[in-house]
Amino acid sequence: MSTTRATAHPAVATYVAAVREELGDLPADELAEIAEDVRDHLDHVAAEYGDDVTVGVLIDRLGAPAAYAAELRAAAGLPEPTPEPAPVRTGFGRRLLRFLVAFFGWAAVGLGAAAFVDTLFGLSGAPAFFGVPAIVAAVLALAAALLLVTGRDDPVAELRRVPTAPLLAQVEEWVRGMPWGRPAIELVTSLRPAWWIARAAALALITFAVFRSAPFSAAVFLLAMVGSVWLGRRTAAGEVRGSRLLAVQLANAGLAIGGLAMAGVVAANASWDGVRYVDGGYDYTGPMDWDSGPQFYDVNGTPVTNIFAYGADGTLLENVRLYDQDGHPIDLGWFEECYEGAFDQSFVAANPWGEHVYPRLTVEVSSDGSCQPPRLEAPFGTQLPGTPAGPPDPLE
Amino acid sequence: MDTSQLLKGVLDLAVLAVLREEDGYGYDVVRRLRAAGLTEVGDASVYGTLRRLYHAGALTTYVVPSEEGPHRKYYSLNGTGRDLLRRSAKTWREFAGVLTELVDHATKEAA
Numbered sequence: 001m002s003t004t005r006a007t008a009h010p011a012v013a014t015y016v017a018a019v020r021e022e023l024g025d026l027p028a029d030e031l032a033e034i035a036e037d038v039r040d041h042l043d044h045v046a047a048e049y050g051d052d053v054t055v056g057v058l059i060d061r062l063g064a065p066a067a068y069a070a071e072l073r074a075a076a077g078l079p080e081p082t083p084e085p086a087p088v089r090t091g092f093g094r095r096l097l098r099f100l101v102a103f104f105g106w107a108a109v110g111l112g113a114a115a116f117v118d119t120l121f122g123l124s125g126a127p128a129f130f131g132v133p134a135i136v137a138a139v140l141a142l143a144a145a146l147l148l149v150t151g152r153d154d155p156v157a158e159l160r161r162v163p164t165a166p167l168l169a170q171v172e173e174w175v176r177g178m179p180w181g182r183p184a185i186e187l188v189t190s191l192r193p194a195w196w197i198a199r200a201a202a203l204a205l206i207t208f209a210v211f212r213s214a215p216f217s218a219a220v221f222l223l224a225m226v227g228s229v230w231l232g233r234r235t236a237a238g239e240v241r242g243s244r245l246l247a248v249q250l251a252n253a254g255l256a257i258g259g260l261a262m263a264g265v266v267a268a269n270a271s272w273d274g275v276r277y278v279d280g281g282y283d284y285t286g287p288m289d290w291d292s293g294p295q296f297y298d299v300n301g302t303p304v305t306n307i308f309a310y311g312a313d314g315t316l317l318e319n320v321r322l323y324d325q326d327g328h329p330i331d332l333g334w335f336e337e338c339y340e341g342a343f344d345q346s347f348v349a350a351n352p353w354g355e356h357v358y359p360r361l362t363v364e365v366s367s368d369g370s371c372q373p374p375r376l377e378a379p380f381g382t383q384l385p386g387t388p389a390g391p392p393d394p395l396e
Numbered sequence: 397m398d399t400s401q402l403l404k405g406v407l408d409l410a411v412l413a414v415l416r417e418e419d420g421y422g423y424d425v426v427r428r429l430r431a432a433g434l435t436e437v438g439d440a441s442v443y444g445t446l447r448r449l450y451h452a453g454a455l456t457t458y459v460v461p462s463e464e465g466p467h468r469k470y471y472s473l474n475g476t477g478r479d480l481l482r483r484s485a486k487t488w489r490e491f492a493g494v495l496t497e498l499v500d501h502a503t504k505e506a507a
Contacts, residue, residue, distance in 0.1 A: 034447070037422065041443055043466030044423035068440045075407070075444025 008177030011055045012042040015065055017173040022069035025081045027238055097148045102163040104141035108134055112257040131261035138257040155243045196232040200224035202259025209262045307358040308378050314387025316378050320358050329356030400436050409488055411445050412481040421468035422446055446471055454480050
């Protein structure tokens with residue numbers, strides 16, 4: 001395969017996309033092959049006109065894309081498309097569903113990407129902020145898509161009528177037209193087996209987020225991986241077609257978005273339960289500004305460095321967020337930290353939800369200079385002395 | 397008489413005959429057919445025919461990269477293709493002979 005080729009003219013890309021659309025009933029691999037031939041052909045024709053080529057010129061020369069597709073289909077002996085059902089008037093409900101599929105689908109993609117970036121760079125500190133709406137949008141888009149195709153003879157054609165769906169074909173055509181397009185697509189195709197494992201991992205991650213059981217999730221992962229590879233090999237061989245292929249693709253989209261979002265939520269919970277780990281101490285971006293927070297002193301003049309709140313029943317409250325009368329978070333402007341060499345992980349007793357969350361964990365440096373594991377050191381323990389014990393454990 | 401209708405039946409033969417002289421890529425085959433006098437041949441028909449003959453095992457392909465412009469997928473006749481061409485040519489000559497005879501005879505009667 002050649003990798004050097006001139007960039008396709010936009011008119012060529014548009015015409016090819018229209019021909020693809022006409023041949024959309026063919027299996028994906030065959031369609032891709034044909035589209036490549038058509039593109040080569042149009043590139044030759046376009047080369048005769050240079051930069052002056054427009055879609056109009058191509059249509060004058062070769063006929064409308066529909067006619068071109070029909071001629072190609074007849075000459076190549078390809079099966080005729082299943083005739084379109086008699087044009088039933090498209091009801092408002094159906095149009096609304098199509099719109100909802102597009103709306104929630106793109107919302108899920110956008111929010112999922114935001115959650116991914118957010119988790120990667122820790123922008124909001126709470127990946128669930130984008131992750132949960134992304135999952136909700138993905139579920140709504142899937143539900144709308146299922147409602148849309150339920151009882152339809154040709155679910156694929158039905159989904160193709162969703163607004164912006166043809167755009168995807170044009171984007172693919174554009175990518176193919178780029179000099180890097182074909183190698184990139186070949187690379188992505190070669191990554192298929194990695195995706196088979198990734199989607200099993202996504203399912204296990206979602207299982208873990210719901211059931212919070214590592215052994216169960218591991219079992220789900222192993223089973224899902226066997227199933228996923230089996231299904232993937234069949235799909236790649238083109239043995240899965242029609243509405244089943246559609247179901248696989250919808251499930252893929254759901255797993256990709258759900259898995260990403262769940263990874264964010266799980267990552268957030270993991271650091272929320274304990275401490276934040278900081279590499280080396282050089283890239284620490286926490287509140288190093290000692291003047292920023294207010295300083296409080298107790299009756300003896302000792303700075304207040306931590307706050308322990310006990311509830312009405314005398315149990316220690318954890319992860320309490322404190323605000324002042326103006327809604328500003330109360331930050332004592334002080335936290336314990338321990339850095340252990342440039343290459344070791346160090347502890348900062350700051351809560352990722354913010355510096356106004358109490359009680360803070362205590363981090364101590366041992367005599368040999370290494371960091372002690374962070375722990376909660378409440379002066380009165382988890383139960384305030386003299387108060388009745390908490391409610392009886394329902395399991396007892 | 398609409399030659400495009402006639403062409404449909406014999407496009408396979410025409411394409412095979414063009415490729416017997418020299419290997420060619422799709423657009424090149426279109427141009428050679430037009431240059432030979434089949435001016436009404438449709439681009440998409442030629443591309444479709446090449447695809448069908450290839451899948452029927454009559455043609456082999458190889459790609460020649462091009463520095464500027466689109467790359468070229470060349471088609472060449474293989475053994476099956478040459479065999480198909482021989483049989484098709486025989487059928488065509490017999491058919492054309494019969495039809496020429498018929499047409500000339502009928503014309504004389506009418507004259």
